[in-house]
Amino acid sequence: MTTLITNIKELLQVRETDHKLITGKDMKRLPTIKNAYLLIDHDTIVDYGEMKDLRGIETDNTIDATGKLVLPTWCDSHTHIVFAGNREQEFVDRINGLSYEDIANRGGGILNSAEKLQNTSEDDLYLQSAKRLKEVIKLGTGAIEIKSGYGLTVEAELKMLRVIKRLKKDFPVKIKATLLGAHAIPKEYKNNKEAFVNLVIDELIPQVGKLQLANYIDVFCEKGYFDLNDTELILKAASNYNLIPKIHVNQFNAFGGVGLGVKYNALSVDHLEELNDDDIQALKGSHTIPVALPSCSYFLSIPYTPARKIIDAGLPLALATDYNPGSTPSGNMNFVISTACIKMKMTPEEAINAATINGAYAMGISNMYGSITKGKKANIMITKEVPSYNYLPYAFGDNHIDQVLINGNIQ
Numbered sequence: 001m002t003t004l005i006t007n008i009k010e011l012l013q014v015r016e017t018d019h020k021l022i023t024g025k026d027m028k029r030l031p032t033i034k035n036a037y038l039l040i041d042h043d044t045i046v047d048y049g050e051m052k053d054l055r056g057i058e059t060d061n062t063i064d065a066t067g068k069l070v071l072p073t074w075c076d077s078h079t080h081i082v083f084a085g086n087r088e089q090e091f092v093d094r095i096n097g098l099s100y101e102d103i104a105n106r107g108g109g110i111l112n113s114a115e116k117l118q119n120t121s122e123d124d125l126y127l128q129s130a131k132r133l134k135e136v137i138k139l140g141t142g143a144i145e146i147k148s149g150y151g152l153t154v155e156a157e158l159k160m161l162r163v164i165k166r167l168k169k170d171f172p173v174k175i176k177a178t179l180l181g182a183h184a185i186p187k188e189y190k191n192n193k194e195a196f197v198n199l200v201i202d203e204l205i206p207q208v209g210k211l212q213l214a215n216y217i218d219v220f221c222e223k224g225y226f227d228l229n230d231t232e233l234i235l236k237a238a239s240n241y242n243l244i245p246k247i248h249v250n251q252f253n254a255f256g257g258v259g260l261g262v263k264y265n266a267l268s269v270d271h272l273e274e275l276n277d278d279d280i281q282a283l284k285g286s287h288t289i290p291v292a293l294p295s296c297s298y299f300l301s302i303p304y305t306p307a308r309k310i311i312d313a314g315l316p317l318a319l320a321t322d323y324n325p326g327s328t329p330s331g332n333m334n335f336v337i338s339t340a341c342i343k344m345k346m347t348p349e350e351a352i353n354a355a356t357i358n359g360a361y362a363m364g365i366s367n368m369y370g371s372i373t374k375g376k377k378a379n380i381m382i383t384k385e386v387p388s389y390n391y392l393p394y395a396f397g398d399n400h401i402d403q404v405l406i407n408g409n410i411q
């Protein structure tokens with residue numbers, strides 16, 4: 001089946017040759033073609049160009065995109081969308097003066113979500129998660145990384161990962177799974193963190209590895225959660241099963257997690273609301289991409305990741321949602337783009353690069369996703385009629401996405 005999109009006001013993120021990721025100053029450049037066409041064969045982008053060069057061809061479908069923009073779908077490289085219920089009461093508690101830390105210290109937070117998830121059947125968990133996934137696809141997400149981490153027992157973690165596997169089977173979007181066994185210290189291990197770390201290393205990682213339920217390994221490397229030593233032990237154990245690190249670091253404190261991630265060839269280091277010069281130095285010359293999660297900063301009222309410092313140091317940056325019930329109950333990548341421009345002073349070009357090709361890199365799929373390139377998957381979105389791409393982050397809070405095509409099919 002062939003689909004031709006014609007009269008595109010502007011086709012964004014057109015990359016002739018395969019770029020794995022965009023770094024530093026180059027992030028300010030967003031290659032586009034005005035008054036363009038795009039040709040899709042089955043699930044693949046096969047041709048594009050200016051309308052004046054379009055030769056008469058027969059296609060099964062034609063979409064007229066007059067006044068509209070076309071761009072690759074968002075690649076959301078950091079989410080926790082498999083969760084049970086919500087934490088709206090903690091949201092109100094924070095408004096009334098408690099901090100995220102206070103809530104965690106009294107047994108809420110991640111432990112609250114873990115209890116809910118343990119008491120939710122696998123089918124129900126699947127249905128709740130599938131609903132979220134459907135919603136974010138409508139908002140333009142065409143590839144997504146999903147973490148475990150609300151299980152906190154071997155069985156509940158496996159349940160989460162099986163739900164992710166089922167989502168992979170049932171949905172056309174590209175999904176990558178991450179084992180986040182060390183997300184918080186369960187109540188039963190409150191005074192024996194070492195035993196929990198051993199459980200992750202000796203039981204959880206081997207089982208997940210053998211069942212091939214995850215592509216990546218994550219750790220919440222943070223004061224009060226898992227320290228550098230715990231993190232290193234877990235990354236080492238995971239490497240025996242080829243689980244590549246994508247880790248939570250520097251959300252509240254900077255104490256060397258970035259350097260550790262780089263040492264273990266992490267694909268990404270995520271959060272980075274607190275970032276020092278040593279962290280920047282560690283990232284230089286590495287293959288590890290920093291990932292910022294501005295919706296989390298917005299929701300928790302914590303600092304925004306210093307995007308200017310990162311990009312101006314010549315580094316790449318990816319943007320993701322962090323969709324989860326505690327720190328970011330939103331999977332809207334359009335809001336992420338706007339917030340990155342408004343609060344982190346990223347230009348629209350930088351934000352779009354960070355949410356497409358660099359997001360794809362941060363989930364190991366930039367060879368097939370994240371840009372309009374011949375041979376890549378036809379995961380694209382068509383906006384409503386808008387004056388220019390600057391309008392997407394500018395008119396924040398509105399939904400500018402008209403149609404989403406995944407593998408060439410309208411969703």
Ligand SMILES: N=CN[C@@H](CCC(=O)O)C(=O)O
Nearest residue numbers: 109110220322324325326327
């Ligand atoms: N910080 C660690 N994990 C999640 C939040 C977990 C939660 O509060 O449920 C995050 O990335 O923000």
Ligand SMILES: [Zn+2]
Nearest residue numbers: 078080248322
């Ligand atoms: Zn997260």
